[in-house]
Amino acid sequence: MAGIEANAPATQAPAPGSQAQGAQAAQNELPGAAGAETAVLTLMRMHRALERIDAGLTPQQYRILKLAGAGGERSARLAERLAVAKPTLTATADALVALGYAEREAEAGDRRVVRLRLTPAGRAAVERADAAYTGWLTSLLDATGDPAAMLRAFGDLDAAMDERRRARKAAKAAPARGAGNRS
DSSP: OOOSSTTOOOOOOOOTTSHHHHHHHHHHHOTTHHHHHHHHHHHHHHHHHHHTSOOSSOHHHHHHHHHHHTTOEEHHHHHHHHTOOHHHHHHHHHHHHHTTSEEEEEETTEEEEEEEEEOHHHHHHHHHHHHHHHHHHHHHHHTTSOHHHHHHHHHHHHHHHHHHHHHHHHHHHHHHHHHTTOO
């Protein structure tokens, strides 16, 4: 993942025998820590670039609307899937409701359960944001020479993150189940 932005200028190779060339060679030989550090910085740079895209929604609003649009999620479940605190989700959801992009709906039979659903205006906002974000990413991926491989790698990362979330959830639930079985 050499460059992050599709229009970033090409970097010049380090001079032969220079300290920079030695560091670059060491990094290329060590896919572990050094490669992971580079990947972390790249992901952070991508995140910042996505924050600067004029999509009409913040990345946080976009993520919430995308998940809510997938089927009216419970607020607690949305907070878990987004890895945000419930008060953070509530504040963002309040703003989305005030903008007319989402509405809260109490679940029949259990008024404590609240679901967030997209309004037609919210669906339109998501479509505009989809176009802005995917346009940026498509341009960047095209610059890699193998956009399909990059998309597969993102899919693999997404699946790995989902698996880690499930494992953490199962680990938290295991002690609770064990505590109830003591005599």
